[in-house]
Amino acid sequence: MPTPLTELFSPACHLCPRRCGAVRDEGAHGVCGADDTLKVARAALHMWEEPPISGEAGSGTIFFSGCSLKCIYCQNHEISTGNFGLEISPERLVEIMLELQDQGANNINLVTATHYAHLLPAAIAAARERGLVIPIVYNTSGYERASAVAALGEDDIMLSMTVSRSFLRRSLRDQFLW
Numbered sequence: 001m002p003t004p005l006t007e008l009f010s011p012a013c014h015l016c017p018r019r020c021g022a023v024r025d026e027g028a029h030g031v032c033g034a035d036d037t038l039k040v041a042r043a044a045l046h047m048w049e050e051p052p053i054s055g056e057a058g059s060g061t062i063f064f065s066g067c068s069l070k071c072i073y074c075q076n077h078e079i080s081t082g083n084f085g086l087e088i089s090p091e092r093l094v095e096i097m098l099e100l101q102d103q104g105a106n107n108i109n110l111v112t113a114t115h116y117a118h119l120l121p122a123a124i125a126a127a128r129e130r131g132l133v134i135p136i137v138y139n140t141s142g143y144e145r146a147s148a149v150a151a152l153g154e155d156d157i158m159l160s161m162t163v164s165r166s167f168l169r170r171s172l173r174d175q176f177l178w
Contacts, residue, residue: 004151005117008118008147009025009117010118013030015068015114015115015117015145016143017068017143017145018030018031018032018068032067033066033067033081034065034115034116038064039066039087040062040086040093040096041076041079041084041086042061043060044100045059045105046058056106057106058104058105060100060101060109060134061111062096062097062111062113064079064115064116065080065083066112067112067114069141069142069143076112090119094130098131098132101133106134107134108134108135108136109137112140113139114143114148
């Protein structure tokens with residue numbers, strides 16, 4: 001059954017504000033660099049997020065490969081634009097969430113997951129059914145479509161990095177007129 005997120009993804013991708021229209025479920029790559037396959041660059045306990053997120057045990061951080069923002073100042077350039085990472089199934093994503101919880105993570109921290117947002121509600125629901133009880137942090141670049149974020153639901157935490165208008169102007173200068 002289609003959801004608001006799957007409707008933003010298929011037949012043409014409109015998950016992020018770029019609305020590139022890539023037919024990713026047929027193998028095309030969007031502006032974000034993603035096709036229809038989940039790609040994760042790193043999944044591990046991360047101690048260096050904001051203290052309320054990391055806590056004592058760390059945040060169960062999953063860094064997704066690719067990014068629609070294409071920020072010229074990105075601290076994770078290799079991950080966001082370098083096609084770095086491993087292809088995984090949605091089922092493996094569920095297992096990773098549970099493994100991070102078993103390692104003592106304070107939360108599951110989904111970093112730059114916008115271009116996979118259409119897969120997240122089902123993966124989170126499956127993880128919850130299998131015993132995931134810790135909060136979900138949706139850690140974004142701040143470059144989001146309100147409709148996509150709203151479709152994720154309101155039951156978990158969302159962390160959004162705030163960027164200034166001048167910062168966006170420099171990063172997205174080819175995309176918008178200010």
